[in-house]
Amino acid sequence: MTMLSYLLLSGITTGALYALVALGLVVVNKATGVINFAQGELFMVAGFIAWSIHVQFGFDFGISCAGAVLVGFVLGCAIDRVAFRPLLRADVVSIVLATVGISFMLKGIGRIIWGGKGDYLSFPPITSTDPIMLGDIVIVPQQIAVLAGALAIMIAFALFFRFTRIGKMMQATADNAKAATLVGIRIERIYTLAFGTGAAVAAAAAVLSAPLTLLYPDMGFSFFIKGFAAAVVGGLTSLPGAVVGGLAIGIVEALAGGYIHSSMMEVSAFIAIMLVLLIRPTGLLSFYKARRV
Amino acid sequence: MPRTTRLSCAVAILACVAAALGGSAPAAAQGQPGITADTIKIGTFGALTGPGYLYGKLAMNGIDVVFDEVNKAGGVNGRKLQLIREDDRCDPATAITTVQKLIHQENVFALIGGGCSNATFAARETIEQAKIPFVVVASVHDGITQPPAANIFSMALTSSIESQAQLEFALQQGAKKIAVVSMRDSWGRARYTPLMEALKTKGITLVADEEMSPDANDATAQVLRLKQSGADAVIMVLFPKPAAVFARDAQKLGFKPILIGQTGIGDPAAFEDQVGVPGATAKFTTISMVKYTPTDPAVDKWRTLIETKFPGDRLSTFNLFGIGAAQVLVEALKRAGPDLTREKLIAQLADLKNLSVDVYPGPITCSPTDHRCNKYPAWIAKEPGGPIKVLSITHVQ
Numbered sequence: 001m002t003m004l005s006y007l008l009l010s011g012i013t014t015g016a017l018y019a020l021v022a023l024g025l026v027v028v029n030k031a032t033g034v035i036n037f038a039q040g041e042l043f044m045v046a047g048f049i050a051w052s053i054h055v056q057f058g059f060d061f062g063i064s065c066a067g068a069v070l071v072g073f074v075l076g077c078a079i080d081r082v083a084f085r086p087l088l089r090a091d092v093v094s095i096v097l098a099t100v101g102i103s104f105m106l107k108g109i110g111r112i113i114w115g116g117k118g119d120y121l122s123f124p125p126i127t128s129t130d131p132i133m134l135g136d137i138v139i140v141p142q143q144i145a146v147l148a149g150a151l152a153i154m155i156a157f158a159l160f161f162r163f164t165r166i167g168k169m170m171q172a173t174a175d176n177a178k179a180a181t182l183v184g185i186r187i188e189r190i191y192t193l194a195f196g197t198g199a200a201v202a203a204a205a206a207v208l209s210a211p212l213t214l215l216y217p218d219m220g221f222s223f224f225i226k227g228f229a230a231a232v233v234g235g236l237t238s239l240p241g242a243v244v245g246g247l248a249i250g251i252v253e254a255l256a257g258g259y260i261h262s263s264m265m266e267v268s269a270f271i272a273i274m275l276v277l278l279i280r281p282t283g284l285l286s287f288y289k290a291r292r293v
Numbered sequence: 294m295p296r297t298t299r300l301s302c303a304v305a306i307l308a309c310v311a312a313a314l315g316g317s318a319p320a321a322a323q324g325q326p327g328i329t330a331d332t333i334k335i336g337t338f339g340a341l342t343g344p345g346y347l348y349g350k351l352a353m354n355g356i357d358v359v360f361d362e363v364n365k366a367g368g369v370n371g372r373k374l375q376l377i378r379e380d381d382r383c384d385p386a387t388a389i390t391t392v393q394k395l396i397h398q399e400n401v402f403a404l405i406g407g408g409c410s411n412a413t414f415a416a417r418e419t420i421e422q423a424k425i426p427f428v429v430v431a432s433v434h435d436g437i438t439q440p441p442a443a444n445i446f447s448m449a450l451t452s453s454i455e456s457q458a459q460l461e462f463a464l465q466q467g468a469k470k471i472a473v474v475s476m477r478d479s480w481g482r483a484r485y486t487p488l489m490e491a492l493k494t495k496g497i498t499l500v501a502d503e504e505m506s507p508d509a510n511d512a513t514a515q516v517l518r519l520k521q522s523g524a525d526a527v528i529m530v531l532f533p534k535p536a537a538v539f540a541r542d543a544q545k546l547g548f549k550p551i552l553i554g555q556t557g558i559g560d561p562a563a564f565e566d567q568v569g570v571p572g573a574t575a576k577f578t579t580i581s582m583v584k585y586t587p588t589d590p591a592v593d594k595w596r597t598l599i600e601t602k603f604p605g606d607r608l609s610t611f612n613l614f615g616i617g618a619a620q621v622l623v624e625a626l627k628r629a630g631p632d633l634t635r636e637k638l639i640a641q642l643a644d645l646k647n648l649s650v651d652v653y654p655g656p657i658t659c660s661p662t663d664h665r666c667n668k669y670p671a672w673i674a675k676e677p678g679g680p681i682k683v684l685s686i687t688h689v690q
Binding site: 003006007009010013014017111112115120122124125138140209211212213214216217218219222253254256257258261262263265266 | 343346382477503505511518534541545563569
């Protein structure tokens with residue numbers, strides 16, 4: 001029973017990391033219909049920005065967090081201007097390739113700026129390093145911080161899309177860009193905002209998870225793959241789906257690793273994705289909309 | 294003047310001009326790539342950027358200061374050493390083009406370098422075909438030196454030597470239940486396979502054999518399985534990132550075996566920082582290719598040279614890798630004599646016996662059939678909050 005509890009907790013924590021990356025992907029996809037393949041590299045760059053502000057320049061953690069989120073937002077907007085807007089009328093493959101190109105560029109920049117400072121940089125934990133006992137279970141406080149962060153971001157975005165004017169405009173643009181234009185929504189601004197917001201989410205995720213993951217310039221791709229998988233499982237446009245997808249993948253990995261063999265950890269997540277897509281091609285929490293005729 | 298006399302005069306003048314241009318350089322060396330009357334061009338490759346820069350750029354800095362010292366003392370048999378650096382970015386395809394550039398474009402006489410194993414292994418064929426002498430600094434892949442290529446000599450501990458040493462160390466520590474946690478990419482397999490062979494040779498059965506991916510962010514499943522097996526020693530065939538995650542989760546779950554690392558986790562101070570949980574590295578011991586830690590007074594001379602030439606840098610173990618390999622290359626170049634040819638340098642490298650240099654734990658010995666010239670891993674550890682200490686040296690047969 002203790003083993004199951006530990007594995008579940010481990011799966012939830014790792015899953016929360018995936019969910020954080022998936023949330024950024026979903027925010028962009030929800031508004032633009034595009035998967036930003038540079039999301040993992042945005043996560044990496046934002047993590048290093050926070051590290052530089054906090055560790056190199058000695059500023060407070062809060063300032064480093066705000067700085068990383070701000071830089072992430074600006075970078076996201078820049079990606080929209082450089083890689084998305086000029087290709088608005090191009091086919092989706094061109095747009096996807098542009099984001100792939102941006103991801104390579106960001107990785108190169110990461111290697112040049114932070115590649116020569118240590119093989120894996122550690123980020124000081126934002127919580128105490130002393131484990132907390134919960135009955136027989138030991139929990140590292142940083143893991144709770146990651147989980148809480150994922151939930152907070154998810155709730156914030158759910159409220160944003162439901163109750164704010166801009167959120168509703170983003171939803172409308174995602175549903176039907178032409179109709180949104182007809183009712184006066186300036187969809188280019190919405191796209192910029194979506195890319196910026198998605199990157200800001202990646203930045204917040206990076207700051208929260210950096211103490212658990214360590215920082216290195218090549219870290220982006222593995223996070224992107226797991227985040228993308230989580231977003232696919234959740235349905236690509238559903239924010240709760242991204243969180244559920246991330247947690248599901250994390251838990252499947254942990255249980256397979258603990259009860260079958262550790263060699264199954266990587267494979268099991270992708271087997272789970274294939275099964276989900278076979279049974280529900282639109283993802284766990286994405287539903288076809290019924291249209292009245 | 295008769296025609297034969299004029300011809301003789303012309304030949305004599307040409308000979309004088311040739312002698313003047315050649316200076317004191319022996320005629321045999323003139324036809325060799327990368328050699329002039331007063332210089333020997335040596336190429337080096339490795340990662341200058343990215344996580345592998347420790348084994349590339351920092352090792353190159355070590356080579357650089359050795360060459361500076363040699364040049365200050367007059368060079369090797371009258372020729373100054375010139376180092377040409379290239380970045381292979383730890384990427385196998387880039388390593389091949391980098392080596393081709395050094396050999397055919399830069400026309401270097403010999404190569405010294407190689408940080409990331411996979412990249413150096415990929416470049417082996419190109420180097421072997423070019424018949425250019427190559428001294429390996431830090432790449433550990435067995436395939437680089439086995440089967441031996443006539444012109445490639447490794448001053449790095451190879452992966453099979455390290456794997457044997459890890460097992461020896463576990464047994465020396467009195468471990469009764471040995472487990473392994475490993476990465477199974479090409480880097481990991483290059484160590485895992487010889488480790489399994491060493492275990493088989495000794496008739497030892499592992500109590501657990503777990504895997505981790507290089508990007509793992511959690512090791513709860515692995516730790517729980519190893520804990521259930523009752524392992525008292527865990528051989529880690531991991532990069533620093535998964536190793537740090539493993540050590541952190543082991544501490545969290547109260548699993549405290551002896552943790553046995555290898556040169557992939559060659560800096561216990563950085564590792565303690567990466568793990569970030571107090572006490573988690575208390576039973577961690579790892580292999581070093583060199584017998585000194587960067588703070589040891591025995592390497593004061595090299596610390597001064599590195600920190601003077603590269604302001605902002607602090608002497609690191611990785612600098613020492615380059616220093617050791619460069620000293621070996623310089624000695625072989627000296628022994629090859631003033632009529633320097635690639636063949637002579639290769640012959641001298643193959644004939645090195647019990648050569649002591651400043652930093653390696655044991656003497657360097659190469660032979661025509663075994664080009665794994667360094668077989669003395671040093672065991673290092675760091676008590677939490679304390680300095681890094683060299684615990685012992687193993688001679689792997």
